Amino acid sequence: MKILATYNIKGGVGKTATAVNLGYLAARDGYRVLLWDLDPQGAASFLFRIKPRVKGGGKALIRGRRAIDDAIKGTDYDRLDLLPADFTYRNLDLVLDAAKQPARRLASLLAPLRAEYDAIVLDCPPSISLLSESVLHAADLLLVPLIPTTLSVRTLDQLTNFVAGFNGHRPVILAFFSMIDRRKRLHLQIAQDLPAQRSDIAATAIPALSIIEQMSVNRAPVTAFAPRSVAARQYRALWQEARARAALGEPSRATG
Amino acid sequence: MPFGSREFVLSEVAGAGSDVLQVLADTASDGLGWANGSAAHTRRRTWLDTFDWLLHRAGLTLEQVASGGRVELVLTGRNGEVLATEQPPAGRRLSWPRLVSELPDGPLRARLQPVAGVRALLPVARAVSKVGELHAVNSDAKTVARLAVDRMAVTFPAKATAPARLTVAPVRGYQSQADKVGRVIAAMPGVRADNGSLLEAALAAVGRQVGDLPGKPTGVHLTSSMPAATAMAAILTALLDVIEANVPGTVKDIDTEFLHDLRVAVRWTRSALKLCGSALPAGLASAYRPEFRWLGDLTTPARDLDVYLLGYPGMAAGLVGAAEGDLIPFREQLERSRADAQRRLTAGLRSARFGRLRIGWRAALADVRPARRRPTVGQLADARITAAHRQALRTGGHITASSPAQSLHDLRKRCKELRYLVEMFGSLHDPRQRSQAVRELKALQDCLGEFQDAEVQRNEIRAFAGQMLEQHTAPAETLLAMGEIAASMAQRQIMARAQFEGRFADFAGPASQARLAALARTAAG
Numbered sequence: 001m002k003i004l005a006t007y008n009i010k011g012g013v014g015k016t017a018t019a020v021n022l023g024y025l026a027a028r029d030g031y032r033v034l035l036w037d038l039d040p041q042g043a044a045s046f047l048f049r050i051k052p053r054v055k056g057g058g059k060a061l062i063r064g065r066r067a068i069d070d071a072i073k074g075t076d077y078d079r080l081d082l083l084p085a086d087f088t089y090r091n092l093d094l095v096l097d098a099a100k101q102p103a104r105r106l107a108s109l110l111a112p113l114r115a116e117y118d119a120i121v122l123d124c125p126p127s128i129s130l131l132s133e134s135v136l137h138a139a140d141l142l143l144v145p146l147i148p149t150t151l152s153v154r155t156l157d158q159l160t161n162f163v164a165g166f167n168g169h170r171p172v173i174l175a176f177f178s179m180i181d182r183r184k185r186l187h188l189q190i191a192q193d194l195p196a197q198r199s200d201i202a203a204t205a206i207p208a209l210s211i212i213e214q215m216s217v218n219r220a221p222v223t224a225f226a227p228r229s230v231a232a233r234q235y236r237a238l239w240q241e242a243r244a245r246a247a248l249g250e251p252s253r254a255t256g
Numbered sequence: 257m258p259f260g261s262r263e264f265v266l267s268e269v270a271g272a273g274s275d276v277l278q279v280l281a282d283t284a285s286d287g288l289g290w291a292n293g294s295a296a297h298t299r300r301r302t303w304l305d306t307f308d309w310l311l312h313r314a315g316l317t318l319e320q321v322a323s324g325g326r327v328e329l330v331l332t333g334r335n336g337e338v339l340a341t342e343q344p345p346a347g348r349r350l351s352w353p354r355l356v357s358e359l360p361d362g363p364l365r366a367r368l369q370p371v372a373g374v375r376a377l378l379p380v381a382r383a384v385s386k387v388g389e390l391h392a393v394n395s396d397a398k399t400v401a402r403l404a405v406d407r408m409a410v411t412f413p414a415k416a417t418a419p420a421r422l423t424v425a426p427v428r429g430y431q432s433q434a435d436k437v438g439r440v441i442a443a444m445p446g447v448r449a450d451n452g453s454l455l456e457a458a459l460a461a462v463g464r465q466v467g468d469l470p471g472k473p474t475g476v477h478l479t480s481s482m483p484a485a486t487a488m489a490a491i492l493t494a495l496l497d498v499i500e501a502n503v504p505g506t507v508k509d510i511d512t513e514f515l516h517d518l519r520v521a522v523r524w525t526r527s528a529l530k531l532c533g534s535a536l537p538a539g540l541a542s543a544y545r546p547e548f549r550w551l552g553d554l555t556t557p558a559r560d561l562d563v564y565l566l567g568y569p570g571m572a573a574g575l576v577g578a579a580e581g582d583l584i585p586f587r588e589q590l591e592r593s594r595a596d597a598q599r600r601l602t603a604g605l606r607s608a609r610f611g612r613l614r615i616g617w618r619a620a621l622a623d624v625r626p627a628r629r630r631p632t633v634g635q636l637a638d639a640r641i642t643a644a645h646r647q648a649l650r651t652g653g654h655i656t657a658s659s660p661a662q663s664l665h666d667l668r669k670r671c672k673e674l675r676y677l678v679e680m681f682g683s684l685h686d687p688r689q690r691s692q693a694v695r696e697l698k699a700l701q702d703c704l705g706e707f708q709d710a711e712v713q714r715n716e717i718r719a720f721a722g723q724m725l726e727q728h729t730a731p732a733e734t735l736l737a738m739g740e741i742a743a744s745m746a747q748r749q750i751m752a753r754a755q756f757e758g759r760f761a762d763f764a765g766p767a768s769q770a771r772l773a774a775l776a777r778t779a780a781g
Contacts, residue, residue: 071429073429
């Protein structure tokens with residue numbers, strides 16, 4: 001099982017769209033996937049038409065009082081399950097702070113799901129917090145959407161340095177340019193030049209397209225409702241890069 | 257069938273097919289709506305089990321499902337929960353029968369191996385279904401349950417159309433809504449809830465049942481007052497059923513256990529004729545005893561080589577002085593000999609002599625009528641078990657540390673006869689007493705079997721060595737490795753012999769004697 005996380009300190013950069021589409025594509029390829037919507041805003045849950053509610057809230061999940069199993073919902077797509085958001089997730093930092101080894105709590109919570117899923121996708125809220133630190137420790141691959149600006153690249157370097165300081169397990173970082181505005185020369189220039197110079201930036205970029213915004217109208221991944229669109233094509237290419245970087249093997253045979 | 261699913265059988269009234277989905281789609285239900293599922297499609301299923309239903313007996317169901325260009329092997333548990341899946345290489349349907357060891361390495365094989373062992377997986381049913389789907393959705397248009405109507409045409413073991421079935425499978429986390437859908441469906445006219453599996457439905461359509469086996473001699477129900485001749489005819493007919501059921505698998509060489517089971521049924525038949533043949537009409541047992549002896553002898557060489565080959569990995573792994581590779585010419589020799597023995601066996605089982613034996617024996621058994629001065633089966637069982645028990649005690653009692661191997665072999669045969677009698681007349685006994693007696697007998701038999709198998713194999717390996725030397729097919733290192741195996745067999749014999757005294761003392765002890773005497777008495781009624 002591999003854990004993939006979409007992470008950026010900034011909001012509105014395409015984390016949820018990436019998590020939702022990559023989760024869907026992984027399941028369509030035959031992997032058994034769980035997407036955990038960690039953002040209390042519950043956008044991923046909304047996109048899969050699942051109520052953002054977990055009995056007992058985030059506290060019960062993190063403290064292990066309620067089995068994650070009970071909270072998981074099946075999406076409308078084969079092999080893709082969702083652990084919904086809950087508004088109480090806004091307090092997850094406090095709950096984690098009270099837990100033993102808070103930075104590693106998420107990893108230990110997810111470990112029992114190894115037999116059931118080939119991949120877990122964590123859709124993180126925008127922040128730097130104990131929760132994000134716990135996500136960084138749990139993840140095998142960190143997918144970092146970047147708006148192509150100089151400041152974004154600087155933030156990526158900060159993140160890379162932070163992760164490099166971890167003892168033991170460190171996630172592989174794969175940044176990619178997101179929400180590229182083709183009318184902006186700077187966007188195009190950075191998105192074209194940097195992937196060739198840096199191995200931690202994916203060759204695939206996701207343009208800013210209205211069809212991606214239509215996901216919230218259709219309440220489905222763009223890769224599902226418009227599989228021939230440019231957006232879907234780009235997400236498929238990004239998935240191939242992510243899959244290779246996460247060293248996710250062939251879809252496994254299920255075991256109970 | 258996903259966990260938590262509900263199954264319904266649809267009668268003609270309900271539309272017996274996809275129409276029922278249309279009826280449902282037009283049904284208004286509080287808080288529930290309907291959405292189209294994937295387009296109607298064809299699903300081909302092959303259910304697999306071993307010949308003796310080992311998977312079913314372990315609560316497992318294995319099916320190969322082909323649909324929409326995708327092929328999958330799916331293993332489910334008692335409640336329909338998926339335990340393991342496997343996609344065959346290149347998305348092709350696998351051909352059957354095949355041994356579990358021939359499946360792709362993975363979780364499915366790992367689950368099946370300890371259950372099926374050396375038995376091959378073979379189709380127990382095949383069906384082609386037309387599947388129509390409908391989704392039940394909640395107020396957010398989220399699918400909460402998937403409904404599928406399966407119109408199944410069974411193509412194996414016979415052709416038949418099964419009643420249409422409707423499955424309501426909950427989406428994970430939406431069980432209560434799926435239950436609500438189930439209640440809506442249960443209230444429809446012409447719909448009947450059904451807890452059976454699809455495999456059960458497929459077999460029921462052709463008049464069969466899951467777990468169907470050819471007659472087992474231990475399954476023949478006897479009462480102690482039944483005429484002995486009638487009882488023996490029933491037991492021997494059941495044994496003939498087993499023999500005949502195992503012939504095709506033996507001829508096709510599907511797995512080693514067909515031959516094994518065939519041989520066991522022949523041995524039982526021979527013992528029954530020898531020990532209880534007097535209960536049959538005069539001359540019948542003596543006419544057929546040579547024929548069953550011929551049949552037994554026909555099967556011996558192939559089985560002996562099977563035992564060798566089944567034990568080969570263990571023998572090779574147990575080498576201390578020689579390398580595993582040194583034994584390869586020996587294995588090749590075994591395989592060549594096995595192929596020759598199989599050819600001779602197949603010819604024998606296809607011969608007119610065997611045909612006459614089967615047909616004549618069945619007809620003769622069907623003609624058996626109780627004699628005027630008839631013993632009951634209870635009296636027969638009592639007398640024969642008592643005599644066989646005495647005989648075993650006498651034979652074993654004469655064995656000393658210096659007795660030849662043949663004397664242990666003779667005792668083994670007496671013990672086998674006693675055990676066959678106990679099991680053959682099993683339905684006359686108290687089940688607990690019988691199990692305990694069989695357990696004690698088995699402990700002694702295992703020890704004697706270990707001794708005798710090692711003796712036979714040690715002699716055979718010497719014969720093989722001579723033969724291979726003559727044919728120049730055995731390099732020196734192979735002969736040395738074979739010598740090491742012969743030595744380890746001698747060691748096994750020594751250990752078995754050392755155990756013998758204790759095992760026989762248990763068998764001959766007062767508790768065991770009293771148990772067998774009680775068995776004989778209860779048989780007499």
